[in-house]
Amino acid sequence: MTEGHTKRQEPNQFVNSIVEEINDIIIDNIDTYKNPEKLEAIIGNSLPLEKRGSNKVSSVVQEVASVNGVSVLVGYLSHGLDKKVKNVPGVRNVEPDRRLNLKHPYDEIKIKNKKFKRYDDFDYDDDDDDYRTDNNVDIEAIKEETGWDGVEIRNNTYLHLSLLSQGKYEEYLIERYDKNYYYPKSAGEGIDVFVLDADFNFNQSEYANVDEREVKCLGIFRNGTLTKADNYASPESPHGEIVSDAIGGLKHGVASKANIYGMAIEFDQVDDEITSISKISFIKTLEYIRKNIKMKPHKTVLNISLGQYFSVEEDAESINFIEENFKKFNEMGIVVVVASGNDKNPVRAEFDGKKYVSLPCASEHVICVGGIDNYENYIRAPFSNYGDEVDILAPGLAHLKYIDEDGSDHESVFIGTSFASPIVAGVAALIMSEHPEIEFNSTSMAAYLAENGLNDVIEDARGPNVFVNNGKKSLYLHPEIDYDDTFFTDGDNNYTDGEFYYTTFTTEEIATFYDYEEETSGIVNEEPSIEIGDLPNINNKAIYNYDDKNTEEISEYITKYVTEDVTEDVTEDVSVDIPGELSDKESDSDNE
Structure with missing residues (x-):
């Protein structure tokens, strides 16, 4: 990474001069490469490498992004050349490229021996839904409680939705779990939700209400450059389709009237469990989105359900650069929601004596979402990353749908913080739609969610103990x-x-x-x-x-x-558990 230039030099001239100098270092040391032919492949032709003065722009070293006077250059270096390049005046650091992972969703979840009685195991007749109808619900009471202009009810729905619109359920207090999902009638209307993920196919019933909103794929990012495409069905992973369904699917989604814009990433490395892209590709993609995708201030949510650990020492400049990009998004009035990750580790961790941080979760200017095992009775999911950087918790198991390359429907329960994140993104869209008078960004939305969520109800949270809520907490x-x-x-x-x-x-x-x-x-x-x-x-x-x-x-x-006559100095230690968070019980989880 490079920075700075003299007053007499234009920024581009300064960066180009560094590019040329690094190019010369590579050519002078080409005999140090074990595979010099890879340089030719990077250039894309068989022309010999040339030093400066040839009036040709180097293909070996390129500028890929810049923010606040700092530029990111990418090049292919042999072992040992990093030290020589780092000594070039204006170069701040030389860092290895890394992979950002998107784990394949777990499918066909088998629930066994759970303490929490599953919402679809309650012993009443699912055909007898009279008590759940609008006629038997005090809509005016809900409107008074929530401040919503109107109330919609999705009857007898999925656990990842119904949990969002009620206080903490205690079986010995209430016995019958309320399977309804209550949400504002606006349902995210007028809010744009951008999804950066693996693939998108919106030609399905979950997005049938196109008369009320816009749902489309903007294109595919290949090495940080966007190519337009109506749909992009990845053969490796339906991850993006599933994430989008959690945000705004008609049946499975939180905000069914929000506009959804998919931005697919062509992942360049795939195996049976993990799909990944390079750190450079991610940085270039962030840069492109920030500078070229039109986003409405205070009416836009960006969901990113991927991430990776970065070395605090070796990747210091990359960490700062990514942080600066998210800071820019925040200043633009964009609400960025990201997944904490499924590594079972703290967001800030130590591996082999080295300190690491998981990005983008650890960014100060995003809302990082951890997952709970919502089939295990309000407990942090064992796969979910944790720590002070995790702003809020949401269902980590969700019943969702995607369509494969052959056009066949697949509907199942999927697990991971990748699906907790879009649930919070959907709730953010609901809130923004209901409160157009508030100019939300990531910082203010995180504060709003924390203030209005369910506090201290999650076991073993190992960080901020707030469970997401859409505004209705009554039971x-x-x-x-x-x-x-x-x-x-x-x-x-x-x-x-x-x-x-x-x-x-x-x-x-x-x-x-x-x-x-x-x-x-x-x-x-x-x-x-x-x-x-x-x-x-x-x-x-x-x-x-x-x-x-x-x-x-x-x-x-x-x-x-x-x-008793109680004053404002009343003690805060209340031991009784009462739904709707009457208790102020201390969490007995171990912080790590």
């Missing part, structure tokens, strides 16, 4: 279950059997406790002594099922936070 009770021991009601006990219970605990309501075993009922506190906002992590909503095993906890909670 519904099922009408077929006897909730005689419901803890919070509206104070007047207006609910009757067969109704779909939706309880919202507000400052105007009174908490009422009913003990049906003793056939007594009484108002805990006839006049609320505090406002809800003064209670730690109340989130203005609660549904609680009373039973013997938590009698003492409930009594302590009532005594501490309802019957």
Whole structure:
């Protein structure tokens, strides 16, 4: 990498002079190459290499990107030439190229011996969906809670979606999991989501609503240069198609009205498990997108579900260069969402005594997403990378779809942070569509997601413990279950059997406790002594099922936070687990 030039020199002249000097070093040391014919292959013809003065632009050394006065040059050097090139005036560092990996999605997941009762294993008739219909849901209550202009409900849907629109589910409290996905009617409308990935084929039913949005492949990046293409079905991996479905598929996606623009990368190295591109290709691609792809400020999301570890020492300049590019995106008002990776390691790690950092996750100007094993009851997925750089957690297992080269549909559960990332990208699109008055970028969106997510509900998070939420945290009770021991009601006990219970605990309501075993009922506190906002992590909503095993906890909670006069100096240590994050329980995970 090079930097700087004198006031009398134009930047291009300065860079060209360095290119020529490095070219001369290569030619003078061609006998040090084990495979000198590779130089000819790089040039692309059989002409002999020439030194400066030939009036020919070097094909051996080329400028591929630049930002903030720093240029990236790429060249093919023999062992030992790196030190000579590094001594050229203006050269900041010489670094080896690396591979950025995109792991193939795991298919046909088998779930065995899970603690969490799977959402499709609940013992009610899937054909009896009357209680889930719009007629039995208090839409106005949801609108009041979320601030959404309108509410859409995707009935009886997939776990990776339904988890996004409710508080923490506790089986012993609620028993029946609510399989609905609730989301704003805008559904990401007017927001552009760009996806940098392996392949795209949007000619399928998941994108049938083309009258409401635009969905297309912009082209294929080959060595950092974009070639236009309507579709690009990679024979190696359907990764991009699956990622796009998580963002905005009609059936499987989070934001079904968001515009989706696929940007395919032609990966140049493939094996059975990993597809990869060179670090230089990634840098060139980022540069091209930033300078040439038209993106609307504060209305654009960019999802990148690939990455790799970089040596803190050997790749210092590349790390800085990539960071500067994402900083530019942030300044442009672009929300960049990336995957933390599936290496089971901390984002900042040490291997063989050397320090490494995973990019782009570790960038300060992106939203890095880790995955949870959402079939294992709110626990960080064992494959997910972790650490302080991971801003938020999302479902790491998702039921998604792609179409292969032959046009055949494939629908299954796929796992990986590659699919947690687009789920958050979709949620970001929902938020941006609902709040056009807010000028979001990566920094402000990360703060918004952290403030409005579910806090401290993920076991073994090993980093910021926030689970993504789209704005609705309330929980519904099922009408077929006897909730005689419901803890919070509206104070007047207006609910009757067969109704779909939706309880919202507000400052105007009174908490009422009913003990049906003793056939007594009484108002805990006839006049609320505090406002809800003064209670730690109340989130203005609660549904609680009373039973013997938590009698003492409930009594302590009532005594501490309802019957007594509580001030703003109330202790923050609340031990009782109440859905909707009533608890402020400390995570007992080990930080690494």
